[in-house]
Every structure is written in C-alpha cells, then in structure tokens.
Amino acid sequence: MIDTAEQVVIGEAVPIENIAVAAYKIPTDSPESDGTIEWDSTTMVTVHVAAGGRRGFGFSYAPAAAGRLINELLIEHLKNRNALNIEECWQAMVAAVRNAGQPGVAFCAISAVDTALWDLKGKILQIPLVGLIGAVREEVELYGSGGFTSYSKSQLQAQLAGWAEQGFHHVKMKVGRQPQADCQRVRDARAAIGDQLELFVDANGAYSRKQAVGLARRFAEESGVVWFEEPRPSDDLEGLRLLRDHGPSFMDIAAGEYGYTPGYFRRMLEAGAVDCLQADATRCGGYSGFLKVAALCDAFDIPLSAHCAPQLHAQVACCAAPLRHIEYFHDHARIAEMLFDGSLESNGGHLRPDAHRPGHGLSLKIVDAQRYAVSL
Ligand SMILES: [Mg+2]
CATH class of the missing domain: 3.20.20.120 (Enolase-like C-terminal domain)
Structure with missing residues (x-):
C-alpha cells in the first residue's frame, strides 16, 4: 500500500480504514533450548493498520492463532474508530476478548494491533514515537x-x-x-x-x-x-x-x-x-x-x-x-x-x-x- 498522506485537520477524527494481518514462521539458525522448552523456529504475527493515507506496522512474536484472533474478534471493533484515540481502541479490544480470555494469545493479538496504531499515529502526525x-x-x-x-x-x-x-x-x-x-x-x-x-x-x-x-x-x-x-x-x-x-x-x-x-x-x-x-x-x-x-x-x-x-x-x-x-x-x-x-x-x-x-x-x-x- 502506498503512503498517500492526507492533511490532518485539528479536531477531526482519522477513521481506521483497513487492517491487514499476516503470520510468518522463521527457522532459527540452529536448534535452541532453555531450561524448560526446545524450539527451532519463531512465529511472528504482523499487522498493518491504514488511516488518513498512512499505514502503521506492528507485530507480536506469537502463534499464528493470534492473527486469526485479530481477524475474528478485533477488526470489527476497530473499523471506523478514530485512529488517533489509541486508548479508546485499546479498551475496545480488551472488552472484545473478554469471553476468549485476556492473557496469552488474545493479548499478543492486542499488542500487535496497538504497536501498529502507535506507529500509524506517529506517521499521521509526522513525529517519531519518542x-x-x-x-x-x-x-x-x-x-x-x-x-x-x-x-x-x-x-x-x-x-x-x-x-x-x-x-x-x-x-x-x-x-x-x-x-x-x-x-x-x-x-x-x-x-x-x-x-x-x-x-x-x-x-x-x-x-x-x-x-x-x-x-x-x-x-x-x-x-x-x-x-x-x-x-x-x-x-x-x-x-x-x-x-x-x-x-x-x-x-x-x-x-x-x-x-x-x-x-x-x-x-x-x-x-x-x-x-x-x-x-x-x-x-x-x-x-x-x-x-x-x-x-x-x-x-x-x-x-x-x-x-x-x-x-x-x-x-x-x-x-x-x-x-x-x-x-x-x-x-x-x-x-x-x-x-x-x-x-x-x-x-x-x-x-x-x-x-x-x-x-x-x-x-x-x-x-x-x-x-x-x-x-x-
Ligand atoms: Mg527469560
């Protein structure tokens, strides 16, 4: 998607237009283990949120199930919300996963979307996160x-x-x-x-x-x-x-x-x-x-x-x-x-x-x- 920035008007909402989710499984460079588990790959769930002609990127190192959860439970609660009101979006996502259970996969899903929203807001306002x-x-x-x-x-x-x-x-x-x-x-x-x-x-x-x-x-x-x-x-x-x-x-x-x-x-x-x-x-x-x-x-x-x-x-x-x-x-x-x-x-x-x-x-x-x- 191309960044075609729209002028932000002070006091006006910037509605969330689109949320795209993907997952990638990347092999490690050698077999790895710690005190309690072994693994040979890392899965990353990515999110791109579009609003105001900009696109924010976020991710979580989480099972692909987190991506499915975003599609199934979160997107419908985010579309058309004001992308600048991140805390409002965050509260809506937390409420949306109540019955699925918050800790674990659901909060990884929320995390991926939230980091994309912060990136998006920085791009809309043309300011670094810091x-x-x-x-x-x-x-x-x-x-x-x-x-x-x-x-x-x-x-x-x-x-x-x-x-x-x-x-x-x-x-x-x-x-x-x-x-x-x-x-x-x-x-x-x-x-x-x-x-x-x-x-x-x-x-x-x-x-x-x-x-x-x-x-x-x-x-x-x-x-x-x-x-x-x-x-x-x-x-x-x-x-x-x-x-x-x-x-x-x-x-x-x-x-x-x-x-x-x-x-x-x-x-x-x-x-x-x-x-x-x-x-x-x-x-x-x-x-x-x-x-x-x-x-x-x-x-x-x-x-x-x-x-x-x-x-x-x-x-x-x-x-x-x-x-x-x-x-x-x-x-x-x-x-x-x-x-x-x-x-x-x-x-x-x-x-x-x-x-x-x-x-x-x-x-x-x-x-x-x-x-x-x-x-x-
Ligand atoms: Mg540790």
Whole structure:
C-alpha cells in the first residue's frame, strides 16, 4: 500500500480504514533450548493498520492463532474508530476478548494491533514515537541474550565473547536443562567474557525452590552472577520472594516476561517478587500496555527491563523512566536484520532511536518475508 498522506485537520477524527494481518514462521539458525522448552523456529504475527493515507506496522512474536484472533474478534471493533484515540481502541479490544480470555494469545493479538496504531499515529502526525510519547533519555542500554542450553561450550563462549567485543556491558545465558552441569557452564561463560562484564542467567522456571537458593549462591560466588531470571516459574510469587530474601544481596531476581494484563504486573509487584520487573510490549498490550507497566514500576519504585524484540522496544524504552535495559535476544535480533527496514544499529551495546523517522521507524520487508508466510 502506498503512503498517500492526507492533511490532518485539528479536531477531526482519522477513521481506521483497513487492517491487514499476516503470520510468518522463521527457522532459527540452529536448534535452541532453555531450561524448560526446545524450539527451532519463531512465529511472528504482523499487522498493518491504514488511516488518513498512512499505514502503521506492528507485530507480536506469537502463534499464528493470534492473527486469526485479530481477524475474528478485533477488526470489527476497530473499523471506523478514530485512529488517533489509541486508548479508546485499546479498551475496545480488551472488552472484545473478554469471553476468549485476556492473557496469552488474545493479548499478543492486542499488542500487535496497538504497536501498529502507535506507529500509524506517529506517521499521521509526522513525529517519531519518542516525540509522540515524550522521551526521558536519548538512547537505551542493551544486554546480549542467548547462551542456549543446546549450545556447545565453544558456541556459548563465542556468542557471549562476541557481544563483549561489540561493547555490551551485560550478557545473559540459559540454565536449568541439566542442573548438575550448570555451575560449570556458567564458569565457562565467565571465562569467555572476562571479569568486567555483568553475567546474567535465566532458568525459565526450571529449578525447585531449594535448588534455586543453592545455585543462586554458587552462581554468585563462583562466577559473579548478578541477575537470576525466573529461578522459579513466574507464577510462584512466594518462591521468587524466597530467592530475593535468601539469595546474595547483589543478585537481582527478575521475572515478568509472561505477564499480559496490568493486574498481573501489579500482583507481582505487590508480592515483592522481583528486584527488576520484565515486560514485553509484544505481549502486554503493546506500547499502551508497556507504558501502564512502567507507571506501576514507578509507583512501586522497581526498575523495568524490556523483554526481547529489541527494535520494537527501543523508542518506548527511551520514554519509560524506570527502564533499565532491553534484552537483545539472539533470535529477534537476527529476524530484525533479515526482515525489517529501519532497524537501529547497536552502538557499544546501546540503541539510539532515529529522531527523523516518524512512528517507531520500522517496516516489514514484505517480499523477503513471503517465503516464511503461514496461512491464518
Ligand atoms: Mg527469560
């Protein structure tokens, strides 16, 4: 579709004209696993929303079912609404999925549409997202994330050392697949990156409570680990709190990537379960949901870290005061290189949004993506 911009008249609505949905399944560059699952591909659901002669792009890393849900439940509630009233659209979408259940696929679907609406509004008003929302920083820090449990020692060390060479200050690896071998893998990782970088581990909920307490101490003492993500499944708020209370004082307990609705994040913060909350704009209701989580973090005085999809998070991360960093996840960084125009270059482990591109600045290379298309 061609951008044929229409003049926006102050005070007049810009009705949503069309919403196009697609899904793509992109193979990983090698088999991957973490503490609890294995995978060999990533599915991305994309949305293009058209209004006022402009078109906004949004997406979620979610099953193709999220795309079907947009077609079946959301589009009829969005057509002809004012594209500039994003919160009104957001509330309409949340209401529309009441009977289907909000957390999970439905909120991934809402997230994809919401990020497209923010991009669209930026394009209609010809302003970058950092200007539309209002930035509190010009660039945001990344941490390298991969270190899959499927990797050999040499793969693990090469990946983490590569990020160290690029200037990243923190890197994260997966643990939890073979708990008896984890301390050695973490020592191998530390040996590859030297003493200066911060080393993070992510168990994806693989450990028992007592196992996690014991390993927290060993990871800290032997390898200086300062971030322990999901030592317990994120629904075990008591278990996460136990780790905060009994783990090393300099080690942050982090979780939240499986959070969808605002109430979930509020309950996690009320339980005192994390030192740093994680949230993912491709799951938690798009930029609108992410900003609600940021407000909760502000109120609870807890820092926020953006989970994955680094290119999609860069602009909103510059606008969220409690934000600490963005997860530069290997699979998603690779997909952005393959399939997005407008991706930001990591500079010394930082992303700096382009203030001269309206919206979030990303667009999908539709021709290149076509070979990965799956039916909805
Ligand atoms: Mg994680």
